[in-house]
Amino acid sequence: xxxxxxxxxxxxxxxxxxxxxxxxxxxxxxxxxxxxxxxxxxxxxxxxxxxxxxxxxxxxxxxxxxxxxxxxxxxxxxxxxxxxxxxxxxxxxxxxxxxxxxxxxxxxxxxxxxxxxxxxxxxxxxxxxxxxxxxxxxxxxxxxxxxxxxxxxxxxxxxxxxxxxxxxxxxxxxxxxxxxxxxxxxxxxxxxxxxxxxxxxxxxxxxxxxxxxxxxxxxxxxxxxxxxxxxxxxxxxxxxxxxxxxxxxxxxxxxxxxxxxxxxxxxxxxxxxxxxxxxxxxxxxxxxxxxxxxxxxxxxxxxxxxxxxxxxxxxxxxxxxxxxxxxxxxxxxxxxxxxxxxxxxxxxxxxxxxxxxxxxxxxxxxxxxxxxxxxxxxxxxxxxxxxxxxxxxxxxxxxxxxxxxxxxxxxxxxxxxxxxxxxxxxxxxxxxxxxxxxxxxxxxxxxxxxxxxxxxxxxxxxxxxxxxxxxxxxxxxxxxxxxxxxxxxxxxxxxxxxxxxxxxxxxxxxxxxxxxxxxxxxxxxxxxxxxxxxxxxxxxxxxxxxxxxxxxxxxxxxxxxxxxxxxxxxxxxx
RNA sequence: CGGGGCGUAGCGCAGUCCGGUAAGCGCGCCUGCUUCGGGAGCAGGAGGUCGGAGGUUCAAAUCCUCUCGCCCCGACCA
Numbered sequence: 001x002x003x004x005x006x007x008x009x010x011x012x013x014x015x016x017x018x019x020x021x022x023x024x025x026x027x028x029x030x031x032x033x034x035x036x037x038x039x040x041x042x043x044x045x046x047x048x049x050x051x052x053x054x055x056x057x058x059x060x061x062x063x064x065x066x067x068x069x070x071x072x073x074x075x076x077x078x079x080x081x082x083x084x085x086x087x088x089x090x091x092x093x094x095x096x097x098x099x100x101x102x103x104x105x106x107x108x109x110x111x112x113x114x115x116x117x118x119x120x121x122x123x124x125x126x127x128x129x130x131x132x133x134x135x136x137x138x139x140x141x142x143x144x145x146x147x148x149x150x151x152x153x154x155x156x157x158x159x160x161x162x163x164x165x166x167x168x169x170x171x172x173x174x175x176x177x178x179x180x181x182x183x184x185x186x187x188x189x190x191x192x193x194x195x196x197x198x199x200x201x202x203x204x205x206x207x208x209x210x211x212x213x214x215x216x217x218x219x220x221x222x223x224x225x226x227x228x229x230x231x232x233x234x235x236x237x238x239x240x241x242x243x244x245x246x247x248x249x250x251x252x253x254x255x256x257x258x259x260x261x262x263x264x265x266x267x268x269x270x271x272x273x274x275x276x277x278x279x280x281x282x283x284x285x286x287x288x289x290x291x292x293x294x295x296x297x298x299x300x301x302x303x304x305x306x307x308x309x310x311x312x313x314x315x316x317x318x319x320x321x322x323x324x325x326x327x328x329x330x331x332x333x334x335x336x337x338x339x340x341x342x343x344x345x346x347x348x349x350x351x352x353x354x355x356x357x358x359x360x361x362x363x364x365x366x367x368x369x370x371x372x373x374x375x376x377x378x379x380x381x382x383x384x385x386x387x388x389x390x391x392x393x394x395x396x397x398x399x400x401x402x403x404x405x406x407x408x409x410x411x412x413x414x415x416x417x418x419x420x421x422x423x424x425x426x427x428x429x430x431x432x433x434x435x436x437x438x439x440x441x442x443x444x445x446x447x448x449x450x451x452x453x454x455x456x457x458x459x460x461x462x463x464x465x466x467x468x469x470x471x472x473x474x475x476x477x478x479x480x481x482x483x484x485x486x487x488x489x490x491x492x493x494x495x496x497x498x499x500x501x502x503x504x505x506x507x508x509x510x511x512x513x514x515x516x517x518x519x520x521x522x523x524x525x526x527x528x529x530x531x532x533x534x535x536x537x538x539x540x541x542x543x544x545x546x547x548x549x550x551x552x553x554x555x556x557x558x559x560x561x562x563x564x565x566x567x568x569x570x571x572x573x574x
Numbered sequence: 575c576g577g578g579g580c581g582u583a584g585c586g587c588a589g590u591c592c593g594g595u596a597a598g599c600g601c602g603c604c605u606g607c608u609u610c611g612g613g614a615g616c617a618g619g620a621g622g623u624c625g626g627a628g629g630u631u632c633a634a635a636u637c638c639u640c641u642c643g644c645c646c647c648g649a650c651c652a
Contacts, residue, residue, distance in 0.1 A: 012601060012613065013586050017645055037644065091575090092650070109652090143575080143650060150652095157652055209652090218651085301649085315649085405652060442652030458612095476611060511612035518612085529611065539611095 001469070003504045006044050009033075010516050020216045022451035023148030025460050029520045031447075038145025038153035045520060046447070048468035048500075050156060053443050054135050056187045056465065057158045064180040065173075066131040066160050071113045073137065077103035079112040083419045088311050094139040094153070106139035111416045111438060114161045118434065119422030125165045128424065128434075129173055133160035135443065149444045150404070151218070156443040163417075164435040165426055170411055174206070177409050177439045181210050184441065185406065189463025189571035190450055192406065195221050197234035198302040199410055206411040207234070210441075211403030212449040219405050222398040224391035232400075233302045236392040237385035239294075242274050243350035249367040251335070256364045260330020262295045265364060269355060276355045277348060277368075279332040281316035281324065284308050288316055288324050290332075290340055292376065293383060294347035295355075300384040307343070307380050325359045333357035334374040335365055342374075345382040404449045405442070412436040454544075460521030461544045463571035469502040470564050472522035476510045476529035486538070486553065487528045493557045499564065518543065523567055524560060542567070 008030040017034070018024040026032050031046030042050060058068065074096070080086035086093070086105070094106040107113065114132060122130065138157045145153050160177070164170040178194065185192040190212050197209040209231055211221055222237070223229035230236070259268040266273045276295030281288055282304060289308070291299055305313045318329050324340060325332040333356030334342060353367045370376055387400035417423070417433035425431055447466070454461045464470060471494055475487035487503060494501045502522060504513050510529075517525055527539040527548070538556050541548045542563070551559050
């Protein structure tokens with residue numbers, strides 16, 4: 001492709017609305033253009049890389065036994081009501097109406113559609129397992145789109161779904177997908193870490209996220225030297241031991257004027273936050289429940305959600321809290337709290353003489369002890385794990401890193417097949433729901449993650465496998481006939497050799513073109529200039545390296561071919 | 575949805591507090607000359623209903639009201 005014929009609008013300055021490097025570079029290098037918040041046009045250069053990633057995904061999915069199909073973006077609301085997700089997915093769902101005023105969702109994911117398809121088509125275990133996938137634009141009405149394509153409202157995703165007759169078959173496919181994902185990201189040149197995760201709105205029990213390690217990542221990973229790794233939300237953790245060794249005292253009510261946050265109360269009473277127990281109310285579907293947790297810890301709502309098995313979970317409002325506890329927010333406690341389910345986090349174990357809200361404005365209770373002063377029937381792991389907690393598998397200390405989630409795989413079990421009544425007949429002629437798995441990769445996010453991982457102050461440094469072009473030919477002076485004749489010649493030879501080549505035929509000064517070359521990050525640059533040509537040479541340079549290699553012009557093509565296959569191997573191995 | 579901020583030329587910004595010679599700068603774009611191996615110099619030029627709608631005023635980018643959009647910080651997820 002000749003630069004002058006394509007459309008690569010590069011920019012010298014960072015866009016004002018970009019925060020992270022990948023967003024800045026994707027705009028500056030002319031990969032994409034924002035239309036609206038979280039909505040982007042993929043320009044020719046950006047699209048080429050997206051297609052490269054898609055191709056790798058296709059190859060690996062096909063190799064893993066999955067088959068591609070394409071489902072509709074527009075999905076009737078009835079299907080979503082059947083699974084209950086019309087409400088559960090809630091505001092994230094991009095909803096539209098047709099002219100008959102019928103509700104549709106723009107697909108954020110396709111469990112409903114695929115399960116509906118299969119329930120009508122597959123009745124026998126003989127057709128299982130079946131793995132289907134698609135690569136498609138997804139819509140999610142994100143509360144806050146940000147970081148360019150990293151959290152967009154419209155983005156490209158590969159989603160795969162598998163159907164099985166039993167758990168064992170699902171396990172096998174899950175493993176195969178796990179391996180396929182590992183290979184996919186490896187081939188994209190990314191170093192990813194599979195970590196255990198929470199399943200969120202998709203549901204299911206076992207799930208792994210594939211994270212690209214990056215400080216700008218939105219996900220927190222807790223890991224241990226023993227190999228345990230999980231997202232903060234998905235992590236189990238043991239708390240570092242804290243046991244109060246003192247005589248049980250008698251409960252007392254004290255006034256704590258204007259002290260309604262943990263910080264204020266602990267300061268006022270001059271106690272460790274670990275002596276305080278927070279009582280947090282949630283509305284779980286229609287019911288209000290109370291969670292008790294140690295003052296220094298946060299509730300992991302995902303865990304609460306999973307344990308209660310409710311479909312919606314929200315923090316109770318101030319009015320609801322006043323209604324159930326009799327006191328404004330900040331003064332609630334378990335003592336005397338009636339008629340409601342109360343679950344305590346494991347962090348309460350070992351505590352004595354604790355401080356809790358008195359369910360009375362401006363008052364707390366001190367020296368509270370259970371089961372003397374209140375009873376808790378149920379203890380669960382509900383706290384958000386954090387660095388410094390102990391590894392659930394070996395007991396050593398967990399450390400924290402950040403990452404970008406580029407893929408996630410789930411064992412769904414029968415969640416969707418049950419709610420959509422998708423059943424098959426097993427060998428015994430017995431009807432049972434399909435056992436399902438689902439597997440997603442954020443294609444556009446993967447591209448952004450690659451840039452996060454591979455860039456320098458001058459621009460992008462594409463891994464060879466996903467670069468929009470493999471070679472950039474840069475003639476220094478396009479009005480010099482000898483230079484252009486040579487550049488054109490190389491272009492033809494390289495294209496004939498099956499390479500993807502961009503020829504910068506713009507009539508610009510050399511320095512300007514070098515800057516653009518670095519910005520768009522084509523891995524291999526072939527510089528053609530009068531001076532070198534007179535010595536029978538051209539210059540070859542890798543974007544990721546500093547040194548320029550002078551090479552005889554008749555050896556250049558074979559050398560480039562060699563370097564490209566080496567780079568390809570290098571990026572696949574990294 | 576709460577809290578904060580911003581909308582002035584394709585991009586990045588100043589001007590707004592204190593209404594009137596503030597429609598301005600840099601990049602980019604066009605023309606010409608010079609230059610030509612790391613974002614060139616000079617000269618000339620095109621381009622803006624100052625997000626939109628009302629209002630106040632002799633006079634509004636500037637003040638008021640409403641509205642739309644965008645960004646950042648918190649609860650979501652590939």
